[in-house]
Structures are given as structure tokens and as C-alpha cells.
Amino acid sequence: MRGWLRQTAGGLPRQFWFLWTGTLINRIGSFVVLFLSIYLTSDRGFSQSQAGLVLGIYGVGGAIGTMTGGVLSDRWGRRPTLLIAQFGASALMLALGFAQTYPQILAAAFVLGLFAEGARPAFGAMMIDIVPEADRVRAFSLNYWAINLGFALAAVCAGLAAQVDYLILFVVDSTTTLITAVISLIFLAETRPARPSAEIAAVAPTGGGLGSAWRDRVFLTFVGLNFLTVLVIFQHGSTLSLSMIADGFSATDYGTIIAVNGVLIVCGQLFVPRLIQGRDSARVLAAGALLVGAGFGLVGVAGSALALAGTVVIWTLGEMLQSPSNAATIAALAPSALRGRYQGLNSLSWQAGSALAPIFGGLMLQNAGDTALWVTCFVICALVAAGQVIAGPARSRRATQMREHEATMSDIAVK
Template identity: 70%
Template sequence: MRAFLREAAGGLPRQFWFLWTGTLINRLGSFVVIYLAIYLTQDLHFSQSQAGLVLGAYGVGGAIGTMGGGVLTDRWGRRPTMLTAQFGTAALMLTLGFAHGFWQLLAGAWLLGIFAEGVRPAFQAMMVDVVPDRDRVRAYSLNYWAINLGFASAAIVAGFAAQVDYLLLFVVDAGTTLITALITLTFLAETRPARVAARRARGGPGLGTVFRDRVFLVFLGLNFLIVLVIMQHMSTLPISMSADGLSPATFGWVIAVNGLMIVAGQLFVPKLIDGHNRSRVLALATVILGIGFGLNAFAGTAAFYAITVVIWTLGEMLQSPSNSALVAELSPSLLRGRYQGVNSLSWSAGSALAPVIGGFVQQHAGSAVLWLGCAVIAALVAAGQLISGPARERRAAELRVSEGVVTSPAPAATETLHEEDVTPPREVRVPADD
């Protein structure tokens, strides 16, 4: 066991563990988004479409937050961006808890999305900064493990807290976010590369470079489609279970299966997928996700829903670390925050549209059509992963070579930066039109 733990978690830098601890604490109190659909439909008596619009507003705010957060991460720095987003999230979480009108909740969810999702690019860029390339799959698996350990605990506890008072969910969520912000303030140092800061002062490549990177955009398009499927577990799945007569507490236990499985098995995933073609791993993961969500069309009991969660969780466990490590490899150091921001945009856009589209389909066509449609989307994404994989691997290999030049040892503090020290070599540009 000691040997396994050394292999799974040994040798990672100290700052990574502060990031990991903040993730765990924050996720232990992540109640609101899990139960927001139930809160809106059962406690405030909104329609399914209205609930979908509120959840969609959160996603729209998240899209703005990730883009703004990505730019600020490169220009302002990782640490100040994280602090602003975390303190803002805590304040807005409490504000949303006391809102009851539809338009108040719509505006509050939109603002909360901006701040809550604005931290993602800075967090991911800092992790890439401090973790060497060879350890990133392990690091992302460990971070994903922490996310789901917190998620599993939060889902169970929040199910009972919701039966007492929904306001309690907002208060605890705000409190854990505040603790995470204090960890950032106290223990995390700025990691933005010095040469990036120098280059920013002189002007250089910007956000448009990311949107001209066709290989990266194709990858994000596929990611966006699968996010539409995955995020149904936060919006339409609890509504389906409620329609089958299952309580919020039952939903909490069922969805906690997802977190418990990841906690039990995620640390074994890096060794399992090591040496395998990443595009095939991603394609297989997507197929498994599609089967799991598709089977919800036939579910009606807590046990059946739990089985579907087991299946799609297996796909999620394979997909997440491979996906995150690939985004890191496709991100030039000069634009790391922006690439992470645009990557988060695919999640935010998917989170915005998933409840709106899912709620509309569920209300007008029925749950069976919704879940079978998820299976079809997943099959199409799996095919896309296999087709586009070779171009991604070529791009990652090219960038590894060029970044080997850029990330050579920085000049000593007493040395003068010359033009070649602050200007990226020609290889760092995104190759045109692969």
C-alpha cells in the first residue's frame, strides 16, 4: 500500500497539495448547484422550463467568467484572479439564498456563474505551472479524486439539509468557499512565469490566437457536446427521479454513488490508461457515458438509477484525467490562462445550454427521448475523438519541442532580459490550418 501511494501521490510539489486541499474543502460544501433544480421546482414551485432558465443563466455567467478569468490569469496573475473570484462567489452565494423572485434568482445565478467559474482558468493554469508534464495525469487524477470525495459527501449531507431548510445549503456553500479563499490568500504563491509577465508588458499574442487554433477548437467542440450529456445529472436527472416519486434524499444517495466510485477507483486510472492511445481512451469513455445516460430512459426505481450512475461514472473516470492533461499539453505557456479559459468556456456553455435544452426536451418530448438522445450524442462524439485524435497528438508533440526552448532556465535576478528572452520563438505560434 505504501508503494502504491508513493506511485500515485509521491513527488508532487507542495503548492499542488495546497491547491488540492482547497479543492477538497470547497467541494465538501458544494451544495447549491447540486440541488438548485429541486429547490426551484419543489420549494419555489417554478416550472421545469423556468428552472432550466435559471440554471442556464448560471452557465451563461460561467461562460463570461471563464473568458474573463482566462485573460486576467495571464495579465493580472493566477493568485489575484483566484482571490477575487473566490471572495465574490462566497458573497453571491449568500445573496442567492435570500432571493425568491424569478428575476432575482435569474440575475443572482448569472452573477454567481461569473465569479464561481472565473476561478477555473487561474486554478488550472497554476496547476500546470507547478506540476511537471510527466506528473500531470497523476495530478489531475488526484484533484479529480478530491473533487468527488467532496461531491459524494456533499450530495449525501445536502439531501438531509434540504429537508430542514434550503437556506442552509447556501450558507454552508458560502462558508466553504470562504475557507478556500483564505487558503489561497495564506498559502499559495503567484506562479505566472516571469517571461510571460515581461511579454505581457510588451504586447503579444492574445485571445484571438486561441480561436484560430483549429485543432484545439475541434477538441473543444467535441468536449462541449459531451458536457451537454454529462450536465444532465445536475438538472434533468433530479427532475426525472422526482417524477418517479423519489425524494431529494434518495437523489442525494443515488448521485453520491458517482463520487464514491471515483474516490474508490480514480487513483488506479493513471496506471490503467498509461501507454494507451488517448483518442481511443476518450472514445471508449464517451461510449460508456452514453450507455449510462441512455439507460435512464428505462429507469424508474432508485436501484436502477444507481446502476446507470455506476455505468456513466466509469466513463467519466476514464475521460476526465486524459481530457485535462491533453488541454495542458495543447496550451502554450504564453497563453496558458487563455487556453484554460476557453476550455472552461466549453464547460460553461454546455452547463448553460444543458438544462435549457434538457428541460425543454423533457417537458415537451418526455424523459425517454431526452436520455436516448444523450446516447446518440455520445456515439457521435466518440467517432469524432477517433477521427481528430492524430492531429491533436501531432500538435502536442510540436508544442513539447517548442516549449522545451521557451521553458529553459530563467535568467538570474541580476541579469538583464534581452529581446530573445521575452519574445517567444517562432515554434510557439499555433501552426496554421492543420
């Protein structure tokens, strides 16, 4: 057991563990987005489509925030970008909780998304900066494990807190975000590589601007496939809860069932690196997409809490396979001088998915019914799986070229 722990968590940089600790604390209090649709429909009396629009507006703000955060983390540095985003998000979480009118809620959700999601590119770039390539799958799995340990606790605690007062969700979320920001302020050092302009020109002939990432077709293909998967996965935080409430389940039922996702990842995620080690990442990503599609597709025929928990198990297994492979692929494809921008573009696929998923899902649920929604989710993921297999060889060639380039630049720097 001790040897397994050393292989799983040993040898990682000290700063990684500060990032990991902040992630865990922040995720334990991540109540608001998870229960926002239930809060808006059950407590505030808005319609399903209005709730979907609020979540969509949050995603739009997040999309702008991730791109801005990516550029700023390359220009200003990882640390200042992270601090501004985290302190801002803490204050705005309370603003959303105290918003009274629907326009105020829309405005607060948009600005909250801008700041909360603006931290992601800086966080991702900092992790790639400090963790050697050979240890990245382990590091990403450990970070994902922390995210979901916090998520499992948050899902259950938020369901109980919602029965007392929904405002508690916003206060706790704001507080844990503030604690994370303080950890970043005290313990995190700047990690942005000092790269000469000649290197930036070598990896990005257009001058290293945001457009260079947008013109990377190999990376854009990967981001597009990721977006389609996110479009399905984000149904768990929007239409899944609405579908369950419509079928007579309570908010506590939803919180308990969705907590299966976090519990399964907490119990099994740290074994995933060994499982996928040496395997073709494209096929791992394809298998993950199929499992995600199957899990959500079966929601349409799940009539009991136990059956719904079973669907969560299936799509969670797909998520567990995809997470470390996704993160390692992004790290391998991004030039070191442009990591923030590439992280921002990847985060954009998540924010676009979070913006469109509740709108898409809410409209389908309201107009076509839940069966059509869940079948469509399966079809989308099946197409993603095929796309991952087809696009895999081009990604492998690019990753090899990037490693050779980074090795050459390191040799030049030493000389």
C-alpha cells in the same frame, strides 16, 4: 500499499497540496448548484422550464467568467484572479439564497456564475505551472479524486439539509468557498511564468490575445467535442433529478443515488492513471464518451433506485476515463504564455454545456418525454467518440510540436 501510495501521491509540489486541500473543502460544501433545480421547483414553486432557465443563466454567467478569468490570470496573475473570484462567489452564494423574486434569482445566478466559474482558468493554469508534465496525469487524477470525495459527501449532506431548510445549502456553500479563499490568500504564491514578448509572438503570431486561442483549430475541435460530452454529463444535475421526482422519488433518493458517482470515483479514480498509461489518449477519450452515453441512455429504462444507481455507475466509469486524459490533453496543447486563455476557452465548453444542458434537457423532458431525452444523450456521445478517434492524430502532432517549442525556449532562457 505504501509503495502504491508513493507512486500515486508522492513527489508532487507543496503548492499542489494547498490547491488540492482547497478543492476538497470547497467541494464538500458544493450544495447549491446540485440541488438548485429541486429547490426552485419544490420549495419555490417554479416550473421545470423556469428552473432550467435559472441554471442556464448561471451557465451564461459562468461562460463569461471563464473567458474573463482566463485573460486576467495571464495578465494580472493566477493568484489575484483566484482570490477575487473566490471571495466574490462566497458573498454571492448568500445573495442567491436570500433572493425573493424570480428576476432577483436570475440576476443573482448570473453574477454568481461569473465569479464562481471565473476561478477555474486561474486554478487550472496554476496547476499546470507547478506540476511537471510527467506528473500531470497523477496530479489531475488526485485533484479529480478530491472533487468527487467532496461531491459524494455533499450530495448526501445536501439531501438531508434540504429536508430541514434549503437556506442551509446556501450558507454552507458560501462558508466553504470562503475557507477556500482564505487558504488561497495565505498559502498560494503566484506561479505565472515570466515570458518575454518574443516568446508570446512565437507561439501566438497575432500577439497572444484571446483571439489566438480561438483561432487554434486543433484545440477548438477538442473543445467542441468536450462541449457535446458536457451537454450530456450535466443532465445529472438538472433533468435527472426532475425525471426522478416526476417518477415518485424523493430529493433524498436523488442525493443518495447521485452520490454513487462520487463514491465510485473516490474508490477507483486513483487506479485510472495506471490503467490508461501508455494508451492512445484519443481512444481513451472515445471509450469514455461511449460509457457516458450508455449510462445516460439507460436511464430511460431504469425503473427502480437500484437500476438508476447502475446507470450512474456506467456513466461514472466514462467520466473517470475522460477526466485525466482531458486535463493532460489541454495542458499539452496550451502554450505556457497563454495557459490562462486556453484554460478559459476549455472552461467555456463546460460553462456553455452547463448553460444549455438544463435548457435543452428541460425542454425535451417537458415536450418529448424522458425516453427521447436519454436516447438523444446516447446518440450525442456516440458521435463524440467517433470524433475523438478522427481528431486524435492532429492533437498528437500538435502536442509534440509544443513540447519541442517549450524545450527550445527553455534552452534559450538558460543561455
